[in-house]
Amino acid sequence: MKTGEDRLVRKITQALGFKGHADLALGAGDDAALLQSRPGRQLVLTCDWFLEGSHFLRDKHPPDSIGWKCLARAVSDVAAMGGEPRYFLLSLALPETHTGKWLDGFLRGLARAERHLQCQLAGGDTTRNRKILISVTAIGDVPTGGAVLRSGGEPGDLIFVSGRLGEAELGLRTLRHGRAVVRGNSNRWIKKHLYPEPRLALGRWLAEKRLATAMMDLSDGLSTDLTRLCAASGVGARIAIDKIPKAQLPNKGRSKFDATELALHGGDDYELLFTAHPRKAGQVPSAFQGLPLSCIGEVTRKPVVVLVGAEGREQKFVPRGWDPF
């Protein structure tokens, strides 16, 4: 005789193809997961909320995108350390009405992310709640001493970002103005909002080549996250507005969206922000595996983040990205 919770756990472990693994001695189904760490490597541990109402809307976001994104955004923090994802724990609370079709869709997206990101279910906890609540703990590893921290930026370092900033925010706004649940592949920005791609290969390459002196992922918007990286490194930054890679709006000039404002403050891009020593910055290519890399400014000694406009006008770069409080 199984409880409702046991049945739910079985559904999840089956959908995610949970299986024993060489260094995962034991996972979902016991009190805890047992994990053997690999010699010469440190573990990378991070957890991420993904909550209905705050991070997604039940009637706007397809369930498979919620499954994909809850893992992708946690794994993005592993990418930002230059690490390799390995396992995750899933804490899932949901209404009983959502344990059928909705859960199937959610698990489909999560299983796809699990395969794509090579990050396997190792355990978790489930319970019932009126709203859908998700917390994912991602476990990765990195060669000991090889992780790239937020705190390594030095005055004179050049500042880079991957991709184009503000695209996910543009996708979110497009989706918000839409009427119903949106198909994931309807446009590039909506796709980036729904199915973000953690920059794992880039993060590992930068860490292995020791090109990045500091690194983090852009989840809350450039203005907020760059301020955090600078605070951690005890430095400031000068950023050139026209060097920031922005979303290419379809009807430039007539769009209701401002590509610059989106790029400065829009969240959820999961691109990488990193700094490089000026002597090594020449080794940073203009694109990595098709992903553009842009130099947007430099690290300064004075601990202030300054934005330089088109005519050389300077202004303080105030954090206006995502802040729940």
Add this chain to the structure above:
Amino acid sequence: MKTGEDRLVRKITQALGFKGHADLALGAGDDAALLQSRPGRQLVLTCDWFLEGSHFLRDKHPPDSIGWKCLARAVSDVAAMGGEPRYFLLSLALPETHTGKWLDGFLRGLARAERHLQCQLAGGDTTRNRKILISVTAIGDVPTGGAVLRSGGEPGDLIFVSGRLGEAELGLRTLRHGRAVVRGNSNRWIKKHLYPEPRLALGRWLAEKRLATAMMDLSDGLSTDLTRLCAASGVGARIAIDKIPKAQLPNKGRSKFDATELALHGGDDYELLFTAHPRKAGQVPSAFQGLPLSCIGEVTRKPVVVLVGAEGREQKFVPRGWDPF
């Protein structure tokens, strides 16, 4: 310039005395925590929901007990493997109204648990939510190959529990019938409900001595959890009702509570349930560091859990403990 979230993270890390540690290279404040595992040991990983409305009530439970209990219950899963707790990640969502006095109380209880359980903050995630949501990931370790699983029970093994069962449930009911927020030390059962004590020393001792063939912690009630242990081991059990250690009600016979029913199905005790080979069961003492250990029955080949009453009458032991679904 700090965001509201950054200020909250600072408050949490300061209250919990977050600091670098020999094998915690980096924690709260970067994208992820970096952890060096100890040679010859496996990591034990588990996560646990602790949600307002489901697991605690904002107006009944003192904030410091919520802080204590969210960590204690996650660590109890580490105890149930015979492991040693080391670090935890805190996912906390709360209303802005609760970032002052309530949060101070919560952090006081959590800091006390952190010291008592020797389990340090390594990272986490915070966000705003109308209800208070907590998910704790506990990270421990155990000598490689030395963990006690749920699946090791064999027919003929004797079944033991620690402590007295149903006490926490009795505390919860007492608290529910009370009028206001209750002081933690008002009575023994309320205290057990508010400030449970994971059985870490017992779990490690049983694992080191290789006395326990299977083990788990009792969080959802004996009827539900014993059924889970039997399912994992592919066995059944015969339990003698009169051998189950029960809460000693103050006014026996006249109490509105039924000690047997509380012991069979009451949750939240965080005692240990374990099995021992009959040849070794004699080495299980009647008490461990003052905590009573009781033999309540034996493992059977037939995969059914049977309850034997006072006059030898048998009935099926149906899971009626905590099940959110």
